[in-house]
Amino acid sequence: MRPIEDIYKLLDKPRKVVITMHQKPDADAMGSALGLFHFLKQLGHKPTVISPTNWADWLKWMPDCNGVIDYEFSTEKANSVLDQAEWVFCLDFNVLSRTRYMAPKLRKLTCEKILIDHHQQPESESFTYGISNTEKSSTCEMVYDLIIGSGHADKIDQDVAVCLYAGVMSDTGSFRFPAASAAVHRMVATLKDAGFNHTKIHENLFDNFLENRLRFFGYVLQNKMDIFYEHNAALISIPWKDLVRFEIKTGDTEGLVNFPLTIQGIKMAALIIDRDEEVKCSFRSKGDFDVNTFARKYFEGGGHFNAAGGRSSDTLELTVQRFIEALKENSSQLQ
Ligand code: 5GP
Ligand code: MN
Numbered sequence: 001m002r003p004i005e006d007i008y009k010l011l012d013k014p015r016k017v018v019i020t021m022h023q024k025p026d027a028d029a030m031g032s033a034l035g036l037f038h039f040l041k042q043l044g045h046k047p048t049v050i051s052p053t054n055w056a057d058w059l060k061w062m063p064d065c066n067g068v069i070d071y072e073f074s075t076e077k078a079n080s081v082l083d084q085a086e087w088v089f090c091l092d093f094n095v096l097s098r099t100r101y102m103a104p105k106l107r108k109l110t111c112e113k114i115l116i117d118h119h120q121q122p123e124s125e126s127f128t129y130g131i132s133n134t135e136k137s138s139t140c141e142m143v144y145d146l147i148i149g150s151g152h153a154d155k156i157d158q159d160v161a162v163c164l165y166a167g168v169m170s171d172t173g174s175f176r177f178p179a180a181s182a183a184v185h186r187m188v189a190t191l192k193d194a195g196f197n198h199t200k201i202h203e204n205l206f207d208n209f210l211e212n213r214l215r216f217f218g219y220v221l222q223n224k225m226d227i228f229y230e231h232n233a234a235l236i237s238i239p240w241k242d243l244v245r246f247e248i249k250t251g252d253t254e255g256l257v258n259f260p261l262t263i264q265g266i267k268m269a270a271l272i273i274d275r276d277e278e279v280k281c282s283f284r285s286k287g288d289f290d291v292n293t294f295a296r297k298y299f300e301g302g303g304h305f306n307a308a309g310g311r312s313s314d315t316l317e318l319t320v321q322r323f324i325e326a327l328k329e330n331s332s333q334l335q
Contacts, residue, residue: 001124001125001127001128001129001130002128002129003129003130003131004114004116004131005149007114008146008150008151011043011150011152014045014046015045015086015087016046016048016084016085016086017045017046017047017048017085017086017087017088017089018048018049018081018085018088018089019033019040019049019050019091020033020049020050020051020088020090020091020099020106021051021090021092021093021139022052022092022098022099023051023053023098023099023100024054024055024250024251025051025053025059026056026092026170026171027059027166027167027170027171028092028138028139028140028167028168029093029139030051030055030059030062030068030163030166030167031163031165031166031167031168031170032091032116032138032143032163032164032167033049033051033068033089033092034049034063034159034163035143035144035160035164035167036091036143037064038063038064038159038160039147039155039160042157043152043155048069048081049064049067049069050069050081050082051068051069052072052098052099052100052101053070053071053072053100054070054072055068055070055251056251056252056254057208057249058204058205058209059251061204062162062166063158063163064159071099071102072100072101075101082105085109085111086112087114088106088109088111088112089114089116090106090113090114090115090116090117090130091117091139091143092117092118092119093119094117094120094121094122094132106126112129113126113128113129113130114128114129115129115130115132116130116131116139117130117131117139118132118134118135118137118138118139118141119132119134119302119304120134120302120303120305121296121302134304135179136179137168137171137172137177137179137181137184138167138179139167140167140171141168141183141187143164144164144190144191147160153190156190157194158194160194161191161192161194161196162196162201165196165198165201166201168187169188169201169205170205172184174202209252212246212248213248215246216242216252217256217259219246220238220256221259224238224242225259225260227266228324228327229265230331231327231328231330231334232266232267232268232334232335233266233267233268233269233270234261234263234266234268234269235260235269235270235271235323235324236257236260236270236272237271237319237320238271238272238274238316239274239316240274240275240316243274243275253271253273256271257269257282257283258284261284261286266286267285267286267287267289267334268283268284268286268289268291269283269284269285270284270323272316272319274315274316278311278312279311279312279314279315279316279319280309280311281299281301281309281310281311281319282307282308283307283309283310284307285305285306285307286306288333289334290305291303291305291306291307291308292304292305292308294308295309296308299312300312
């Protein structure tokens, strides 16, 4: 993988560009993709954003989000755009398998693929150019670095700024995580100079759900959360039937895994959800417990040191059992 700086001098020549991100994109994935989209458009490129799957309603306020193609829903259309692409930007994921059903298509493409990502252990051999930096707060910060580094600070208009702000704010837990460096705060000041209403963005992301989602949170925290004080850990496990009962949609479970970490002494929290087609796992930690390694070792996943995800092809019950076994094995590191 050649350094991302090598594309700076190539940005002046307009190209057909596809921008994609990990499946079920969060605010950083969608924000970085649309932020880059608005930047490249100003340079005369023809960018298209393709998401591997659908996405949460609370991302739909982002400028031009309605133009994003859902690969799972519009596969033929997406494939024909991909076939014509000269560049494919891959944002906010480290391995092609994070694009789910789109991964085989991406693998086959012969055009240049460019990685911009902050997850651990990237599949660098799959990309022509790129940057992988686990110290970065967010992929949005890295898109900002690309804009500034390539000498285009003047292209940070409101559309670029709101997308990048949403992603960096969300991936830093509203600027509380250690990765929210002084440089991040300086970047936010520059973005804010584009003149947007940041209060509105917080409301769009966090105060934009339906009643059922809050009732669902109440139900699972009351009935589906187990605390393992001996391991300083907690687990929320959710059967498929509860997702159906509360009419839970994509994005509705975002943030749920953080609640157990508000309990004194809890250093690691897990959320295991039976999504019918697969069992999805989310892990969060505080301090020096490495959930990236944990997710990689036990649940075919990965991510960051303090936030990672994974999956299981076992039943929910078996996955929970395996999680409890894994907790026992790691108990000493959680003390
Ligand atoms: P979440 O629990 O919110 O799905 O994911 C937490 C973090 O881990 C995010 O940065 C996400 O991109 C990453 N992540 C989630 N699932 C996986 C996975 O299966 N593999 C890898 N490598 N990263 C993941
Ligand atoms: Mn991210």
